[in-house]
Amino acid sequence: MIRINLLGDALAAAGVPKKGSDKPVSEPVQVYSGGGAGRPSLPIAGLVVGILFASLGGIYYIWLNNEVTKAEQKKAALEVEKKQYDPYNQLERTFRAKKEALQKKEEVMSNLKRQQALPVHFLEELADSLPDDVWFKSVTQHGMNVTINGESRNFESINAFYVNLQSRSRWFKNIQYPHANKVGNGSLEFTISFDLQNAV
Secondary structure, three states, X not given: OOOXXXXXXXXXXXXXXXXXXXXOOOOOOOOOOHHHHHOOHHHHHHHHHHHHHHHHHHHHHHHHHHHHHHHXXXXXXXXXXXXXXXXXXXXXXXXXXXXXXXXXXXXXXXXXHHHHHHHHHHHHHHHHHOOOOEEEEEEEEEXXXXXXXXXXXXXXXXXXXXXXXXXXXXXXXXXXXXEEEEOOOOOEEEEEEEEEOOOO
């Protein structure tokens, strides 16, 4: 069996003398590999990045907190200013309410004046529309609707009265002439109705 002495070569490469050799033993040489030099920098870089992000987060939080504080202070100042103007706002609301009430009163008064003047104008227009051979037996008003019961000596006068009312469209509208009947004394009874317009 053959034995190979590999240990002797390894010791010789490391500077260990063989048995029986007079050569001095050299100092051991430590060999560093280049790959291990970068490993300690990785934790330091991570630590620096973490501190940087933490600092940025803190700065953003402080800025945001300052903005919230400013907004709250501005809101409080506006509330105080609003309270200072409350009496003026109340005065303005009171003025508006009085103005609306006066406008309503003025409108009511204007309507009353028109309604008071309306019968006078109505009678004037009605008298101007009436032919000589026509006379009234009754005049009835329901709201703005007027119904006239009258008599005439002939149909021509009744038709003339109807045409005269139609020509005064400013005052009279929806004129209805349903019938005219003869009565015992030789005259004609008729009924005419129309809506009265407030043209004052």
